[in-house]
Amino acid sequence: MKHLIACLALIASPLAAQDFSEGSKAKSWNLYAEVPAKFEAEVVDVLCTLTGDCPEDCGAGKRQMGLVRSADDVLILPMKNSQPAFTGAAVELAPFCGQTVTVDGLLIDDPDLGAKNVYLLQTIQAADADPIKANKWTKNWAKEHPEAKGKGPWFRRDPRIKEIIAREGYLGLGLEEDQTYIDENF
């Protein structure tokens, strides 16, 4: 019986909640449910992984990317890159499509909201390379939008965002509703 208990403990241990914070150098964002996490993972295209619709380049940054963690085969969804600028992680991970990398960042774990296995990506380290910061999004955007060059953050200058706000207003309810709100609150 002792042997059986020992076997069961051995088998069950990888399934216990694992701590991936060891060795993490992730910077805190002071988020309620953040947990530092550094781990090795395969970079995948989530739509491909789930449905079998698989372009060779994982969508070149236009599809959400995932990280299949080597330790437990869990699919992590990186939602955010390291820039405090409303920017995601797909552009950062797409160049590593199909590769095994080591990432560092913050897991968000909030059972009340259903947040599980979602991630703020801060660095990516490919095999035999130094870690690089996951902060290329804005530079990439500037390259794709030379016509939007100017002062202020990208989200004030983005042509698609400006077009929608010009048509629907900041509240999305029409320009008249916007004006009423602005008159009352500014």
Added chain:
Amino acid sequence: MRSSISAALAALLMLLAPPTGAQAAEGTRIQVTGEIIDTWCYYSGVMGSPDAVVGSAHHTCALWCSAGGIPVGLLAEDGTVYMVLKVGDDTESASGDTMLSLAAHTVEADGMLYQRDGLNYLVVANVVSDMDITNQNHNDYGNVPPFSIPDPNK
């Protein structure tokens, strides 16, 4: 005794085995109604409470995050969040035009649900109806974040 222990061990091993690719790829067709949200602000709390980071209050920020490539979700009436991976033929779930055009809208979607590792992923075959913005919560929460509307007096 020994055979029953072996059987128990075998059953346990089967239960503990990680899901295979074939299992993970098994979807379920669903129809669901909810708001197209910015999942980062919703999950992280970085901009405020969950009720404040949806609807008209958060429309501009939802545009920023969608254009910025942050995953778009569908927040169903029962509070379930579905990560949207595709709408119709548009597979651009990171900064795509279709998802951007639906920011903060309430939609009825028909599609395939895939569940993996605690998250719900939705491949929308068809937006059955687009009800535009129905959650007009800006009078309760203001515009979130406050700088989402530039101060006209500055």
